[in-house]
Amino acid sequence: MADLSIEFCGIKSPNPFWLASAPPTDKAYNVIRAFEAGWGGVVWKTLGEDPPAVNVSSRYSAIYGKNREVIGFNNIELITDRSLEQNLQEIAEVKKAWPDRAIVVSLMLPCEEHYWADILPKVEATGADGIELNFGCPHGMPERGMGAAVGQVPEYVQMVTAWCKKHSKLPVIVKLTPNITDIRKPARAAKEGGADAVSLINTINSITSIDLDRMVALPIVGTASTHGGYCGAAVKPIALNMVAEIARDPETRGLPISGIGGIANWRDAAEFIALGAGCVQVCTAAMLHGFRIVEEMKDGLSRWMDSKGYRTLADFSGKAVPNTTDWKYLDMNYQVIAHIDQNECIQCGRCHVACEDTSHQAIAQIIDQASGARRYEVIDQECVGCNLCEITCPVQNCITMVPQVTGKPYMNWTQDPRNPRAEVKEESTAV
């Protein structure tokens, strides 16, 4: 049976599933029940200086799918609204009672060294395993010069990280904001500052919807609203890309990454790990479905690892990174063509409409004159293998994309004679 235990930047945990800094990790009551359910670790809800933050009502809004499943989640909550002393006391108690679980303390303080120098020994005294610097909160705190206001300026990221390394022996995880053009810049700055790891993503600036009667965005506070932070399933692709960017960057390669963003099951977690994450953090899925989702996560990951012959997470961590490349290095000679399984087809015609109106007119609609029966067939020579019909088809596996044997060798765009700047052409011009 696969061994799910990890050591992430020196922090040991019985499994890679941690709860992210957020309401699920707000107090001992929650964290104890999370540990009872089987979570390997938590990042405690962000602590700040006293007096504690004050929250508004209401705080959350969401984007729903057709069956009212939550696709995206938005919040305008601040950091902890409980006193520093109470939080630190509870962290110490929980760590003592659960020594095998990881407890990381999230921190957000003003950009002045003395605040950090003052709080770090207090956090260390709790017995916590590490700290996470919240440079990502996109609402409320940036207006006070904290959160994303720090995370968006690589120089600040580096400076505060260095203070933490100077004033504490604990591993320092820098949590990055996705509200930035190039995620590699703050990641490099964190590494320069001495960070032991980065975690990402925090939430994405968002307005989920507008109440068109009251003419105000959600969530409504009195008669007004403000932008919030977007998370949940909808942000997973953005998070995966940012994790991959950091994992691929020669300047940050090897820097441990804690993957966060839309993780709701073992497969999501495995995808982050395949792209280089050493552990994962979960918030929205736990808020929507409770702590027991970790059972499926552990069980599913372990079974899948067994089926693949992976004994430990290290066996597949980062395995998809070398296969994630720049567009210019993709094989121009690789070719797939859509294939329709006529036994599965329900003749809805969606693929035909999609390909006819917006792709390459490569799906013929054949109508039997006598019976009026319809049939859809791919015109192989017209199909460019874009996938649109497969995506549009309501029947899973009815349309498959079949790789073609072209007999042509790998050739990327830098080598392609059709590329005006291709190396081949440049060479031939030189000759």
Ligand SMILES: Cc1cc2nc3c(=O)[nH]c(=O)nc-3n(C[C@H](O)[C@H](O)[C@H](O)COP(=O)(O)O)c2cc1C
């Ligand atoms: C209600 C709420 C409160 C949050 N509070 C914090 C916080 O205090 N500190 C922090 O670093 N991240 C906070 N986050 C961000 C999460 O830790 C996490 O980075 C983000 O939600 C993406 O993960 P998810 O898609 O699993 O929710 C909060 C998220 C939500 C939804």
Ligand code: SF4
């Ligand atoms: S893959 Fe694209 S081009 Fe080919 S049939 Fe489907 S929609 Fe048309």
Ligand code: SF4
């Ligand atoms: S979309 Fe799928 S089910 Fe509908 S006609 Fe095309 S192949 Fe058949």
